[in-house]
Amino acid sequence: MSARAGSRRDRVADPVRFVDERLGAARALRFLMSYVFPDHWSFLLGEIALYSFVVLIASGTFLALFFDASSTQIVYHGGYGPLQGASMSAAYASSLHISFDVSGGLLARQLHHWAALVFVAAITLHLLRIVFTGAFRKPRDVNYFVGVTLLALAILEGFAGYSLPDDLLSGMGLAIAWAVAMSLPFVGGALATALWGGRFPGSGVFESRLYIAHVFVIPAILATLMAIHLAIIMIQRHSQFRGPGRREDNVVGTPLWPGYALRSLGLLAAVAAVLVLMGGLIQINPVWLWGAYHPYVGTNGAQPDWYLGWLIGALRLMPNLEIHVFGHTIVPNPFFGGVLFPGLVFALLYALPWLDRRFISRDYRRHDLLERPRENPLRTALAAALLAMVAVVFAAGSVDRLFFQFGFGYEGAIWFFRGAFFVVPAIAYVLTKRICLELARERAHPLRAWDGQVVVRNERGGFDAY
Amino acid sequence: MSSSDERDGGERRPGFARRAWQALVVIVLWRVAGLRRGRERSQELEDPSRRRTGAAPWAERLLLGLFGLIALAAGSFVALFVLDPNTQLLGLALGAALALVAAALVIAGRWLVPQETEVEDRPRLADEHEVEQVVQQGRAGLDGITRRRLLAGAAGAAGLGVTAAVAIPVVALGPGIEDQLQRTPWHAGRALVDERGKPILADAVTEGSFLTAFAQGADRENLGSPVVVVRVDPTTLRLPGERSGWAPQGIVAYSKICTHAACAISLYRSPLSPTTQSRGPALVCPCHYSTFDVLDGGGVEFGPAGRPLPQLPLRIDAAGALRAGGPLSGPVGPSWFEDKS
Numbered sequence: 067m068s069a070r071a072g073s074r075r076d077r078v079a080d081p082v083r084f085v086d087e088r089l090g091a092a093r094a095l096r097f098l099m100s101y102v103f104p105d106h107w108s109f110l111l112g113e114i115a116l117y118s119f120v121v122l123i124a125s126g127t128f129l130a131l132f133f134d135a136s137s138t139q140i141v142y143h144g145g146y147g148p149l150q151g152a153s154m155s156a157a158y159a160s161s162l163h164i165s166f167d168v169s170g171g172l173l174a175r176q177l178h179h180w181a182a183l184v185f186v187a188a189i190t191l192h193l194l195r196i197v198f199t200g201a202f203r204k205p206r207d208v209n210y211f212v213g214v215t216l217l218a219l220a221i222l223e224g225f226a227g228y229s230l231p232d233d234l235l236s237g238m239g240l241a242i243a244w245a246v247a248m249s250l251p252f253v254g255g256a257l258a259t260a261l262w263g264g265r266f267p268g269s270g271v272f273e274s275r276l277y278i279a280h281v282f283v284i285p286a287i288l289a290t291l292m293a294i295h296l297a298i299i300m301i302q303r304h305s306q307f308r309g310p311g312r313r314e315d316n317v318v319g320t321p322l323w324p325g326y327a328l329r330s331l332g333l334l335a336a337v338a339a340v341l342v343l344m345g346g347l348i349q350i351n352p353v354w355l356w357g358a359y360h361p362y363v364g365t366n367g368a369q370p371d372w373y374l375g376w377l378i379g380a381l382r383l384m385p386n387l388e389i390h391v392f393g394h395t396i397v398p399n400p401f402f403g404g405v406l407f408p409g410l411v412f413a414l415l416y417a418l419p420w421l422d423r424r425f426i427s428r429d430y431r432r433h434d435l436l437e438r439p440r441e442n443p444l445r446t447a448l449a450a451a452l453l454a455m456v457a458v459v460f461a462a463g464s465v466d467r468l469f470f471q472f473g474f475g476y477e478g479a480i481w482f483f484r485g486a487f488f489v490v491p492a493i494a495y496v497l498t499k500r501i502c503l504e505l506a507r508e509r510a511h512p513l514r515a516w517d518g519q520v521v522v523r524n525e526r527g528g529f530d531a532y
Numbered sequence: 533m534s535s536s537d538e539r540d541g542g543e544r545r546p547g548f549a550r551r552a553w554q555a556l557v558v559i560v561l562w563r564v565a566g567l568r569r570g571r572e573r574s575q576e577l578e579d580p581s582r583r584r585t586g587a588a589p590w591a592e593r594l595l596l597g598l599f600g601l602i603a604l605a606a607g608s609f610v611a612l613f614v615l616d617p618n619t620q621l622l623g624l625a626l627g628a629a630l631a632l633v634a635a636a637l638v639i640a641g642r643w644l645v646p647q648e649t650e651v652e653d654r655p656r657l658a659d660e661h662e663v664e665q666v667v668q669q670g671r672a673g674l675d676g677i678t679r680r681r682l683l684a685g686a687a688g689a690a691g692l693g694v695t696a697a698v699a700i701p702v703v704a705l706g707p708g709i710e711d712q713l714q715r716t717p718w719h720a721g722r723a724l725v726d727e728r729g730k731p732i733l734a735d736a737v738t739e740g741s742f743l744t745a746f747a748q749g750a751d752r753e754n755l756g757s758p759v760v761v762v763r764v765d766p767t768t769l770r771l772p773g774e775r776s777g778w779a780p781q782g783i784v785a786y787s788k789i790c791t792h793a794a795c796a797i798s799l800y801r802s803p804l805s806p807t808t809q810s811r812g813p814a815l816v817c818p819c820h821y822s823t824f825d826v827l828d829g830g831g832v833e834f835g836p837a838g839r840p841l842p843q844l845p846l847r848i849d850a851a852g853a854l855r856a857g858g859p860l861s862g863p864v865g866p867s868w869f870e871d872k873s
Contacts, residue, residue: 249866255870301655366818398871400792
């Protein structure tokens with residue numbers, strides 16, 4: 067029974083009581099409020115991704131109020147002078163409308179684009195943290211699979227997003243995506259034709275399909291998986307680094323209420339602030355400069371959003387191999403760079419927990435204390451080699467920019483990167499392993515090596531050196 | 533009254549600067565102490581839990597100021613939105629407001645509310661007894677059923693049927709692929725026109741220039757339609773024997789859609805001096821830089837494309853305009869399973 071002593075109101079107790087009497091939620095609230103967050107900067111990367119997603123939902127909802135997902139050809143009469151009277155799709159025209167005629171529209175567009183870039187970047191860095199500290203080990207392997215899936219979906223979502231405005235870059239990216247879909251052995255032609263509603267550039271339905279995928283299907287899956295990701299964390303509690311009083315069977319940190327809640331909301335505001343400042347001050351994807359897309363136009367030096375750089379790099383590095391059997395093209399060339407390479411990288415990521423317990427660490431036990439990278443030189447070196455391989459391919463995606471900016475010959479650079487694809491991971495492996503072993507021996511931190519001693523007066527009047 | 537105000541203000545200003553300086557020193561010391569703590573790893577049994585209360589007075593004053601500034605910045609965003617929605621100023625105003633909110637929240641979280649470090653026991657996830665119970669209860673649910681396998685098989689078949697029924701509408705997505713992917717508008721006699729629909733005269737194609745042409749009357753968005761027309765010195769051509777007569781006056785035409793990934797070929801490498809430069813004219817796709825030899829019938833010289841560029845046989849009609857001498861020499865666009873090349 068709640069005691070309503072007279073008419074005195076308690077502004078804290080009353081709402082809590084209201085909720086608890088109806089939902090019995092006080093227990094859950096108490097659990098939430100005392101949930102402990104270990105303090106380490108690298109734990110914020112996932113939070114940055116989550117908060118970027120919040121910004122994406124907010125800015126994307128605003129954009130959806132004005133965007134017209136239609137490939138119907140119209141004649142442009144809007145606020146942007148140089149394209150007056152040009153024929154273009156309604157989707158591209160509404161992107162121009164948002165950029166030039168809607169109050170705050172360009173801010174929202176650029177904010178949305180920057181937030182998408184930061185979203186995928188934060189997920190990627192978060193993944194690196196997880197891999198290099200062994201946070202994917204049992205019992206977190208199940209949550210790690212959710213996380214890797216989130217990364218794949220985030221990349222797909224980003225690609226769908228920048229394909230929507232139907233500007234020149236959108237169209238060039240979609241042409242490549244269509245060719246990659248077509249390149250799937252046996253089923254490619256049927257699959258691509260079904261998705262596009264015909265041969266590229268597809269029938270009018272394609273833009274609506276892309277739109278509903280971008281604003282509903284993929285975000286709904288992303289949001290659901292994020293909720294599952296967080297729920298699993300709360301069931302298992304956070305992992306933590308070694309430190310005073312930190313053991314496998316406990317978790318040391320700041321409880322959610324009040325300190326961590328305020329700091330984490332502060333991070334939300336900080337992420338939003340940085341993204342809004344970037345959206346307002348740093349131009350991104352000026353679609354009005356690219357012009358409308360038609361299958362017969364293209365431009366040199368076109369670059370996708372950063373998280374697709376490794377795919378364009380893979381497509382460019384691949385020699386002109388195609389596998390023909392009985393007159394059929396079993397494996398068209400885009401398959402290697404567009405499907406096989408990313409497929410292998412993601413397969414390795416998904417297999418990592420199993421590979422680690424079976425071959426690398428040979429450890430099947432549960433772990434809640436994280437390893438520092440040096441503490442597991444073999445895993446760190448192998449992960450560094452894989453990262454180096456992806457990085458080489460990523461760099462190869464910008465070879466055309468190297469040519470424009472620095473005059474490096476394109477063909478020579480491609481041959482250089484083809485060699486680097488095999489050599490650099492080997493170097494990264496050897497070097498990383500060596501560094502790990504040296505650091506483990508010297509017990510020094512690579513970035514903040516501290517050689518001094520602190521001398522403290524003790525109770526007995528002597529001195530203790532630490 | 534005024535003198536006391538001045539005195540207060542005079543005291544507060546250097547006081548604040550000193551506090552900021554002290555805060556900086558504290559942060560540095562705290563970081564260094566943190567490093568020291570990080571080095572000692574044999575203290576797993578030490579109890580790290582702490583609780584410190586007592587809001588720093590400077591934090592309370594600073595927060596008051598921050599809240600005022602937040603209202604100001606957010607208000608200026610509202611005013612700008614109504615009066616002059618300039619992207620840069622809007623971004624600055626809203627970004628500043630959010631940055632100040634971030635600062636206020638972090639200051640409140642670090643210096644206003646109690647600082648706690650707590651130790652919580654981690655839940656033990658595996659409980660063999662519970663597992664046993666669940667397994668027993670699960671098995672008990674199947675007690676007394678004799679034809680388990682048959683029933684499971686039948687249920688599986690039923691499930692498959694329902695799944696197929698739910699999934700089959702996907703077939704409605706696309707039209708059949710047979711006629712879609714192969715079709716091009718080119719056949720003997722079809723005129724080449726430019727972007728405005730005007731016929732292309734042979735004389736208008738000069739060496740070193742690069743023209744995009746379409747099949748007259750055809751949908752220009754159709755991948756089979758756009759071709760690239762260039763003129764080269766006829767004596768340098770090395771076309772296969774069966775293509776003799778495809779390049780009147782040295783004018784050649786190739787599909788504009790790259791056979792690698794369907795981008796439009798929009799780069800033309802035309803050597804300024806055929807005697808000093810070893811490599812001849814080539815068409816280059818800007819997406820992945822597949823490079824096609826113009827002289828030998830569109831062969832792949834470099835890059836990832838697996839097939840040559842389809843060539844369009846040309847002839848010049850009585851009016852001096854370019855017409856197709858037949859269909860393209862191969863399938864247009866990226867390779868796929870049914871390519872018979």
